[in-house]
Amino acid sequence: MATVPIITLTTDFGAGSTYPAQMKGVILSIAPHARVIDITHDVPPQDVLEGALALEAAVPAFPAGTIHVAIVDPGVGSQRLAIAVHTDLGVFVGPDNGLFELVLRTADLRNAVALDRPAYHRALVAPTFHGRDIFAPVAAHLANGAGLDVVGSAIGTLTRLPIPEARRVGVEVHGEVLTADRFGNLITSIRTADLAEWDMPSLEVIVGGAASAVMGRTYADVPVGELIAYLGSSGRLEVGVREGNALRQLGAGRGTGVIVKPG
Incomplete structure (x- = not known):
């Protein structure tokens, strides 16, 4: 039996808002067979470190190969890159602002791309809602079997997030x-x-x-x-x-x- 692709969502949108549902609607329109699971939508607004900690805690509980979409994105609409990162833990899709810093520290990073292929985005991209218009459709295409090299162009470095250490x-x-x-x-x-x-x-x-x-x-x-x-x-x-x-x-x-x- 074919494995059902899993897509998780982690955001600061708020559980009571329609934004997560809009993302799910886009995902299921492209990959109706995907299973979409909420990690949390209650990351404090614009708190990238809090989002990174949520991913650090939750990602190890999921099967390898899971597609993790995370949006805590105070720089949305700016020059920051939209990225997808392939690791042994799964694929991470979101903004290049250090949100994936903690999970990537323990992962085997295989390759990363900038999501610069509009064919895999929604036809109209709102400058303030990349979660719905870029990250959700890309995750859905990945769930349908598209490779990272199809949805984006290779990049060599990722933005780091300063995190206090002991x-x-x-x-x-x-x-x-x-x-x-x-x-x-x-x-x-x-x-x-x-x-x-x-x-x-x-x-x-x-x-x-x-x-x-x-x-x-x-x-x-x-x-x-x-x-x-x-x-x-x-x-x-x-x-x-x-x-x-x-x-x-x-x-x-x-x-x-x-x-x-x-x-």
């Missing part, structure tokens, strides 16, 4: 909060690999220079209302509150410092 400072690991999930758990720039050589139960995690969290495996390792740090499903160090909200309790946000040190 760093060693003496016996400590320093990082910062990148985002928070809907439960108020803080997701940091410190990756699981940054702590690989440490004895986890003995570590102390300091947030914002004051609040201290113990390391644990699950929220149940601390009493209700207490802080806990743990290696989250995102592959990053996270800080939460059992049955609470660390974002509100700590008044933390993107850029708040996080230090891991021996307890």
